[in-house]
Amino acid sequence: MSGKKDKHECQCQTGVTRRGFLSSVGTGAVVASAAGQVQAAPGSSPVLITGETVPVKLLINGREHRLLVEPRWSLLFVLREKLGLTGTKMGCGQGECGACTVLVNDEPRYACLTLAVEAEGFKVTTVEGLMNGEELGPVQQAFVEHDAFQCGYCTPGQVMAAEGLLRSNPTPNAAQIQAGMSGNLCRCGAYAHIFPAVAKAAELRRKGGQS
Ligand code: FES
Ligand code: FES
Structure with missing residues (x-):
C-alpha cells in the first residue's frame, strides 16, 4: 500500500483538492452550532447549512448528469445511491481497501475519498463504463x-x-x-x-x- 495516498487520494490532476474545496466553501471560517447547522464566524461571509445542496455536472461513462448534491457527499455515495451505479463497491469507506476504485481522467481514484463536487469537470469512468x-x-x-x-x-x-x-x-x-x-x-x-x-x-x- 505504499504510495497509496499519492496515487489514490483525491488529488484530481488540475482540479480542486478535497482540502482546497473545503477552504473554498469557507469551512475555515465557520462554526458548527448545537443544532448541527454551520454558521459564519464573526467577520466572515460564507454560510453552509447542513443538508444544503449545490448543483453539479458530472460526466460519468460518457454521459452528463446534472445533480444537486450536498458538498459533503462522496463520489462513491452519489454513484451508488443517486445514480444507481452499484458496480462500484463500498468497502472500508476510508481509503484503505480500493473496492471503490474508479477512474478520474483515466487515473485510478478512491471514490470514497473523492467528493462528488470535486469530480466536476473531469471524466469519471466506473466499471459499468468498461462494457x-x-x-x-x-x-x-x-x-x-x-x-x-x-x-x-x-x-x-x-x-x-x-x-x-x-x-x-x-x-x-x-x-x-x-x-x-x-x-x-x-x-x-x-x-x-x-x-x-x-x-x-x-x-x-x-x-x-x-x-
Ligand atoms: S478505499 Fe475502501 S471503500 Fe474506498
Ligand atoms: S475480496 Fe473476495 S475476491 Fe477479493
Whole structure:
C-alpha cells in the first residue's frame, strides 16, 4: 500500500483538492452550532447549512448528469445511491481497501475519498463504463478467464485499478503490475490469479488495438 495516498487520494490532476474545496466553501471560517447547522464566524461571509445542496455536472461513462448534491457527499455515495451505479463497491469507506476504485481522467481514484463536487469537470469512468453493450471489456474478460476472484467483492475495484494501470502503461512487467495493483486489497487472497489476469488484459487490449 505504499504510495497509496499519492496515487489514490483525491488529488484530481488540475482540479480542486478535497482540502482546497473545503477552504473554498469557507469551512475555515465557520462554526458548527448545537443544532448541527454551520454558521459564519464573526467577520466572515460564507454560510453552509447542513443538508444544503449545490448543483453539479458530472460526466460519468460518457454521459452528463446534472445533480444537486450536498458538498459533503462522496463520489462513491452519489454513484451508488443517486445514480444507481452499484458496480462500484463500498468497502472500508476510508481509503484503505480500493473496492471503490474508479477512474478520474483515466487515473485510478478512491471514490470514497473523492467528493462528488470535486469530480466536476473531469471524466469519471466506473466499471459499468468498461462494457461494450453486453460485451465485457478486455480487463473484465481477462479476470473471468483467469478466475481472478472468489467472493468477487473487490473485483470491480481491481478491474478499475488494472484498467487505469494499462491506460498509462500498456505493457507493464510483473513488478509494475504488482505496484499498480497495490492500492487494492483482496480479502480472499486471489492475488495469484489477479496478477496474471492483468498481464492477460494487457495482451487482450493490445490485440484489440487499445493502447
Ligand atoms: S471503500 Fe474506498 S478505499 Fe475502501
Ligand atoms: S475476491 Fe473476495 S475480496 Fe477479493
